[in-house]
């Protein structure tokens with residue numbers, strides 16, 4: 168079980184990093200306004216990845232994970248705000264979905280904004 172948590176966390180962190188690099192690449196190439204969708208995607212994806220990875224790490228350590236003997240409990244409480252500051256997850260998710268649906272309604276579907 169712990170091996171599964173380690174592997175899943177590694178995969179999710181790597182995926183989140185690639186999303187951030189892709190957004191940075193698009194900002195450099197086309198400017199921030201053109202990368203609004205990618206920026207919204209990383210805001211809710213990275214915050215959720217962080218939460219899931221921390222949750223697994225705490226679970227793996229059991230009660231120790233809830234004490235101040237490791238930084239995990241502090242990070243868990245502190246980083247929860249990542250899904251709220253700079254816009255709540257739901258706001259970014261709604262904005263991404265609206266952009267995608269708008270593109271499809273104009274016959275310009277696909278993943279890119």
Ligand SMILES: Cc1cc2nc3c(=O)[nH]c(=O)nc-3n(C[C@H](O)[C@H](O)[C@H](O)COP(=O)(O)OP(=O)(O)OC[C@H]3O[C@@H](n4cnc5c(N)ncnc54)[C@H](O)[C@@H]3O)c2cc1C
Pocket residue numbers: 248251252253254255256257258261
């Ligand atoms: C640690 C921290 C640091 C911050 N730093 C700054 C800062 O430096 N500068 C700054 O300007 N602000 C800052 N904020 C404020 C932050 O931007 C707001 O908290 C955030 O935009 C959410 O607004 P709200 O708290 O009023 O929640 P609300 O807007 O009341 O939202 C509450 C909940 O309602 C839901 N919701 C809201 N809107 C929608 C929607 N359109 N669709 C679906 N669901 C929705 C979401 O679930 C959301 O979590 C900070 C907040 C925190 C927690």
